[in-house]
Amino acid sequence: FPILKGITIDYSWWGWVDVSHDMMPRIFRPDPKQPLFYAMGYGGNGVMYSAQAGRRIAQMVAGKGGALDLPIFTSPLPSHGLLTPFRRLGQWGMYRWYHLKDEIL
Numbered sequence: 001f002p003i004l005k006g007i008t009i010d011y012s013w014w015g016w017v018d019v020s021h022d023m024m025p026r027i028f029r030p031d032p033k034q035p036l037f038y039a040m041g042y043g044g045n046g047v048m049y050s051a052q053a054g055r056r057i058a059q060m061v062a063g064k065g066g067a068l069d070l071p072i073f074t075s076p077l078p079s080h081g082l083l084t085p086f087r088r089l090g091q092w093g094m095y096r097w098y099h100l101k102d103e104i105l
Contacts, residue, residue: 012103015095019043020077021087027053027073029060037061039073 020026020041027039037060039053056073080087 016091017043021080022078024072024075025049025053026075026077027056035061 020043023041023043025039025042027037029037037057039050039057042049053073056070
């Protein structure tokens with residue numbers, strides 16, 4: 001963006017974000033006996049999927065069954081086998097690398 005040359009940046013942000021492994025959101029009800037529901041893992045799809053997740057959770061709270069029949073919200077997260085526990089370490093390394101590239105180099 002050559003036209004932006006010379007324009008200073010007042011603020012920048014970077015950090016951990018709530019992203020599922022396949023970038024698709026999930027809706028959870030940890031205990032069927034409790035009225036607790038949550039949705040997470042939107043990644044870059046938050047606007048569209050959060051509206052849908054909110055609607056689905058509202059249906060569940062209202063007792064309208066079938067709200068979670070959509071596989072996009074309930075499918076299991078993919079696994080990376082033995083490397084699965086180390087994903088956060090890899091993410092941490094990539095965040096540091098991109099911070100270095102964006103802010104220092």
